[in-house]
Amino acid sequence: MTAAFTMTHTDNAARTGLLRTAHGTIPTPVFMPVGTAGSVKAIAPDDLLKIGAPIILGNAYHLYLRPGDELIARRGGLHAFASWGGALLTDSGGYQVFSLSGLRKITEEGVVFRSHLDGSCHLFTPENTVAIQRNLNADIMMVLDECVPYGADYDYTERSTALTTRWARRARAACPAGGNLLFGIVHGGFFTDLRSRSAEEICAQDFDGFAIGGLSVGESKAEMHSMLCHTAPLLPQEKPRYLMGVGTPLDIARGIGAGIDMFDCVLPTRNARNGTLYTSLGKINIKRKEFAEDDSPLDPACDCYTCRTFSRAYLRHLYRSRELSAFRLNSLHNLTYFLQLTRDAQKAIQEKRFAAYQAHIESLYPEESAL
RNA sequence: GGAGGGGUUCCCGAGUGGCCAAAGGGAACAGACUGUAAAUCUGUCGUCGUACGACUUCGGAGGUUCAAAUCCUCCCCCCUCCA
Numbered sequence: 037m038t039a040a041f042t043m044t045h046t047d048n049a050a051r052t053g054l055l056r057t058a059h060g061t062i063p064t065p066v067f068m069p070v071g072t073a074g075s076v077k078a079i080a081p082d083d084l085l086k087i088g089a090p091i092i093l094g095n096a097y098h099l100y101l102r103p104g105d106e107l108i109a110r111r112g113g114l115h116a117f118a119s120w121g122g123a124l125l126t127d128s129g130g131y132q133v134f135s136l137s138g139l140r141k142i143t144e145e146g147v148v149f150r151s152h153l154d155g156s157c158h159l160f161t162p163e164n165t166v167a168i169q170r171n172l173n174a175d176i177m178m179v180l181d182e183c184v185p186y187g188a189d190y191d192y193t194e195r196s197t198a199l200t201t202r203w204a205r206r207a208r209a210a211c212p213a214g215g216n217l218l219f220g221i222v223h224g225g226f227f228t229d230l231r232s233r234s235a236e237e238i239c240a241q242d243f244d245g246f247a248i249g250g251l252s253v254g255e256s257k258a259e260m261h262s263m264l265c266h267t268a269p270l271l272p273q274e275k276p277r278y279l280m281g282v283g284t285p286l287d288i289a290r291g292i293g294a295g296i297d298m299f300d301c302v303l304p305t306r307n308a309r310n311g312t313l314y315t316s317l318g319k320i321n322i323k324r325k326e327f328a329e330d331d332s333p334l335d336p337a338c339d340c341y342t343c344r345t346f347s348r349a350y351l352r353h354l355y356r357s358r359e360l361s362a363f364r365l366n367s368l369h370n371l372t373y374f375l376q377l378t379r380d381a382q383k384a385i386q387e388k389r390f391a392a393y394q395a396h397i398e399s400l401y402p403e404e405s406a407l
Numbered sequence: 408g409g410a411g412g413g414g415u416u417c418c419c420g421a422g423u424g425g426c427c428a429a430a431g432g433g434a435a436c437a438g439a440c441u442g443u444a445a446a447u448c449u450g451u452c453g454u455c456g457u458a459c460g461a462c463u464u465c466g467g468a469g470g471u472u473c474a475a476a477u478c479c480u481c482c483c484c485c486c487u488c489c490a
Contacts, residue, residue, distance in 0.1 A: 050480050068442095069442065070442075071443095071444085072443050077443080077446090078446085086412095093442075095442080095443080098443085098444095125442095127442050128442090130442070131442045132442095132443095132444090132445085133443090135420095135442095135444080136444070139444085152444040153444080178442075181442095183442075220414090221442090227453080247442080249442070250442095251441090252441040252442090253441085254441095260441095278442090280441095280442040281441055281442035282441060282442085283441045284441065287441070294490085299442095300441095301441050301442080302440085302441070302442085302443045302445090303440070303441050305443085306440060306443065306445065306447085307439095307440065307441095308443080309445080309447085310439085310446080310447070310448090312440075321438080323436095323437090323438085324437080325435090325436070325437095327414090355446095355453060358446070360446080362446085363446060369452095390439065
């Protein structure tokens, strides 16, 4: 069986590669738009194709609750149900352990959630989250983990990370190898020795790729960066590396510099819906008065439909008027920007000039770049 | 002509003696958002001042009172009903 991942170029720690899935081969580094409920909010699959998204995310927790993973399975899986021909990665619900912390209880067996939709109780285990993700037919599945909250003390983090490791073994055991890819997740909070131990224990298992979890949970840029730089080199070279939930363009550029291959984040789509847009000139808030009569394109360097067609003044008007097209046009642009960012990074790595490229991105986000 | 109701800070609107620079909503102006409980949330929103504070404001003019958006008098304007 051919390996799922092939590294193609390197430039110091940064690398490019090809990730083979049942729904296409993905050039890395890659940014994966988030489509929690089986839809990248405000964006249809044909738009995703046009902007060159090879893979998107779904979420096991949300899709299990509604409409139900078995209902989706009866329709041929999430690709068929959502008419998405590209690759799919699903999160196990581990992030919801963190984000819905008021609605769940963690035990050795798994996590009991009270549904945020109707309050009903549901048990998520390493085994059934794999089963749910297989019902969805995700090309890449994630093991159930606990995303440790920022500020957790050493003792809590050590116990949580050990539990995530035991869960990872159970998930691997519950999932036949050779089908859908399964990724393990390294935790350890903000303690380097726990990150090292987690990496050792997770990477000793036969996963198809390895993720770094528990970053971008409220810590400073400096803390995140130092934890990333500690952890990324501990992951196997020959497997894909995925930095979960990250991040800003700057975070992504730094992640690539640290040897990460895959990223996902709600930022481009959520911020698009909240009026913050990423451009080749930096971040702008389209709501601002200064754009009221600005007839220039949103981003003169971008060739997305939004930038080719509309002025900043019009986009501001759409946003302020609560026109639904604002969500689509803004999301289309932001996703284009994030996807282009990783494509540009691929090119820079191939041409051995990634350091300069990263420096360029740093210069666009000066207020974030201090370390 | 008669009877009644009403004019509040950009808009709507609460407030009927002091706790009122005046609820609440909207608009406006900023900011946040990182494996999505998010078309969400936060701040500012009379003037000056970093702030304590000072000053001006509740249709207009006068008055009562230690104190008035609130009570009294007159005036201006708006709405409803009856003739």
